[in-house]
Every structure is written in structure tokens, then in C-alpha cells.
Amino acid sequence: MMSKKIIGLCSISIVLLMACGKSDPYDTSKMDLKPTPAKISSERHTGAFAEGASLNMTNELKPVDNSPIKTVKLDTTHKIIEIAPGVRFGAWTFGDQVPGPTVRARVGDKIRFSMTNRSDEVLPGVQLTAAPMMHSMDFHAAMVSPQDKYRSVAPGQTIEFEFTVNYPGVFMYHCGTPMILEHIASGMYGAVIVEPKEGYPTKADREYMVIQSEFYLKPDPDGKKVDGQPLYVLDTENLKKAVPSYTVFNGQHNGMVKNPLAAKPGERVRLFVLNVGPSKTSSFHVVGTIFDRVWMEGNPDNQFRGMQTVLLGSSNSAIVEMMIPEAGKYIMVDHHFANASQGAIGLISTDASKKPSEDLEHHNMGATATPTDPMAIKGKQDFESKCLACHSIGQGKKLGPDLAGLTKRRNDAWITSWLLNPEKMLANDPDAKAMLKEYNNIPMPNQNLTNAEIQQYLKYFHWADTQPTGSASASGAH
Numbered sequence: 001m002m003s004k005k006i007i008g009l010c011s012i013s014i015v016l017l018m019a020c021g022k023s024d025p026y027d028t029s030k031m032d033l034k035p036t037p038a039k040i041s042s043e044r045h046t047g048a049f050a051e052g053a054s055l056n057m058t059n060e061l062k063p064v065d066n067s068p069i070k071t072v073k074l075d076t077t078h079k080i081i082e083i084a085p086g087v088r089f090g091a092w093t094f095g096d097q098v099p100g101p102t103v104r105a106r107v108g109d110k111i112r113f114s115m116t117n118r119s120d121e122v123l124p125g126v127q128l129t130a131a132p133m134m135h136s137m138d139f140h141a142a143m144v145s146p147q148d149k150y151r152s153v154a155p156g157q158t159i160e161f162e163f164t165v166n167y168p169g170v171f172m173y174h175c176g177t178p179m180i181l182e183h184i185a186s187g188m189y190g191a192v193i194v195e196p197k198e199g200y201p202t203k204a205d206r207e208y209m210v211i212q213s214e215f216y217l218k219p220d221p222d223g224k225k226v227d228g229q230p231l232y233v234l235d236t237e238n239l240k241k242a243v244p245s246y247t248v249f250n251g252q253h254n255g256m257v258k259n260p261l262a263a264k265p266g267e268r269v270r271l272f273v274l275n276v277g278p279s280k281t282s283s284f285h286v287v288g289t290i291f292d293r294v295w296m297e298g299n300p301d302n303q304f305r306g307m308q309t310v311l312l313g314s315s316n317s318a319i320v321e322m323m324i325p326e327a328g329k330y331i332m333v334d335h336h337f338a339n340a341s342q343g344a345i346g347l348i349s350t351d352a353s354k355k356p357s358e359d360l361e362h363h364n365m366g367a368t369a370t371p372t373d374p375m376a377i378k379g380k381q382d383f384e385s386k387c388l389a390c391h392s393i394g395q396g397k398k399l400g401p402d403l404a405g406l407t408k409r410r411n412d413a414w415i416t417s418w419l420l421n422p423e424k425m426l427a428n429d430p431d432a433k434a435m436l437k438e439y440n441n442i443p444m445p446n447q448n449l450t451n452a453e454i455q456q457y458l459k460y461f462h463w464a465d466t467q468p469t470g471s472a473s474a475s476g477a478h
């Protein structure tokens, strides 16, 4: 009788919702809306340009890290990226890659963010492109005063601030320094995934990040070249007219055609799709399947079922989940086909040989093949968190050399001495000196590794060199 009465009351009075136990999950009085003021200093970060256990450097997403405080370090750099084969572009970045790393957190977590504007650091080829300049960080996942937290900082300065993530979603982050349009179009964007406190209502076998963006390019007016290839710079005229030269997923023209996302028949794939624009709308579609669920803006409270396409304006996102029915290549496109023809295309393929995320969950790793020796596994994990910012294995050079074939060109004693004390090697060892010169006189920062850690790296490098070319690849680029 009592309960019947309460149900009756509930239906007639919204005021009594709380009494019926249906509290608003977005009750602002329970949110942390008083972050401490941002701090700006002239102390610079050194070493890797992106750091933090919650960061995902590739489009394969790791499960959310459990710490309630997510330390996120993303420095800004100016560097040359390759958008399509032979198309080198003078980009501006967060974390030295385009798009920037994906931050993954849970509602209620605190993001402890810091960023040094390192646009003044001389990276290979950078003198060719943009002079050092002001940059800033604007997190759509935050509820903070833009005038305090999103201030621009000068080259050499560091800004630090904290905020709590209150709403679940897939949120854009970007540089907010005027001309914002130019900073975004130059590559300064990425995503923050905020999971609901209790996780998602479904279980996915695979999770991937897909970021759509446009590039507006023209050949460098002075005809500059990088590695014999023409350098492209931002075409500010076409940018203002919203006439892109490339529209791409994860920073690469047709990138996920060459490197498809893996899934097996019968598996449920969860894509976190964000359109960063800056100026175009995405009509995201996957040929050959139907989105079982679409959570607009990445929030399961905003659910649609059985959708063919999801429409994303600039800075809109969605989580889309789909079943892969049978063996095949399922084509991700922007169904605005003019955009797809500019490179916004990729594949989910049942032929791509990658492990399901269950494995990733156990080992917390993002690359393709996996060693079996526990020391090599540890070495691989360390490599992915500490070294990927400057090195790849089999994906070409970054700030430092491609480490594929390392154990064939250097012996263990040399590698050990190098990792223990690169400064000493650079002072005394002729091979190290030659390498420094080749890498534009940027010395590798001492990584303060212990002997035990070095043994693990060695095990991993030896394992990687026994793998068929490409299958052990580790890369920070999306």
C-alpha cells in the first residue's frame, strides 16, 4: 500500500523524484566545480612530450587506468608530419603527434594537467616551418573559467591546472590561442574519453579511437623541401573558405586502409568517433553493418538503436557499437562522399592480425604481436609508456631513430652503456657522436633506467628483431 502511494506521488510530482531514489546523476551541487587557479611558471618540461598512464598514443585504446588522479603531461611542439606518402606538413602538436594522445578517465576522476610550450625547441626540420609562438589548452571535458585555465603561454612557459570530469563523453581538446582556426587546422587537437562511473552498459571486444579532421595545404611558397620531398604549409585562404585539401581519420590520408582496425566475425566493436573539424560535418558510416547502439557525445544516456549513420558537427562525437557479422572488410567512411574522397576512409578487417581487447586488458598493451617472455613483455610495456614519444619500431624515425634492427646494428654492451648513460656515450663513443649529429644534435635525455629495466628493454628489442617485418611494430602515430 505504502509503495503504491509513493509510485503515485512520483508520477505526479517531479519534486519528489529524489525521495523515490531517482537522484539526478548530473546533480551540479555534487560536482567539483571549484578547481584551484591555474599556475604559470618558466620551469620547462624536458624529455618525452607526452606522459601519463591514462594516455593512449595510438588508435587502439587501453582500458581506463584505475588511479582517481590522472596526471597528464602534453607539451606543444612544431614538427613535420606526413599526411599522405610524400606530403610533409609543418604541423603544431600536443604531445608531438597529430592527433594528440587520447586521455581516458572515469567520471569523478581528477585530471592533473601540465603543458610546456616547447614550440621553441629545435626539432629536425622545424626551423623550416613556424617560428615559436603562444599556445594554450582548452578541454571540452572541463567546467572551468576559460580566462584562467585556457590562457596562452609563451614558448618556454609551463601551465598547470586541475579539473574533475563530471560528465561521461568523448570530448575534444584543442589549442585556443587566436587564430584558433589556424591552431586547430595545424594539428592541435585530441580527445578525452570519460567513461560513466559504473562503466558502459555493454561489453565490447574491441575499442578504437577514430578522429576526423581536415588539412588545408599549399606548397611552401619558398619551395622548401624535407628529405627531398616538397614541404607543405597551411593554406590560410582555403582554410577561411573551408575548402580542405585532405579530410582524414586519425591524421592520415586513407590511413586505416593501409592499417585496418582488426576484429573477428561475431565480435562487438566499439568506436569512439570524434569530428574535430575545424569546419566540416561528418556523416560517419560503416559499410556492411548497422550501429546497434549510438551514444551521442559518448554518453550512454543519449542512446539511439539501429542507426546507419551518425551526423557529427565540428567537435561533436559519438560512441558507436556494431557487430561484425561475417569475414570481410567493413569500410568506415564519411558518407559526405566528397570528404571520403579526400581520405576520410578506413577499414575494420577480419584479416588484420591483432588481438582482441581482452588481451590488451591483461597486458595493458597497444601494439600488434606480443612476446611471451615476461621480461620482454615488461620491456614492451615500458617502451610503450616511456620511449614511444621519440622512437618507433618499424614505423620510421621520430625525434630518435627507428629501433627496428637495433640488436643487429649494436651489441648488448653498447645498448646497455647507452641506456645507462647516454651523456657519457655522447662524450666518448664515436658511434654515439655520429648518431647525435644525424639527429640534429638533439641528445637523448637520460631515462634514469635501472640495470633490471635495461635487461627488459634488451629482451624486448631482441624479440622484436626476430619478428617478421612490420608485425612487431610500435608507433606513437595514430
Ligand SMILES: [Cu+2]
Pocket (backbone or CB within 6 Å): 092, 134, 135, 136, 175, 176, 177, 183, 188
Ligand atoms: Cu596553439
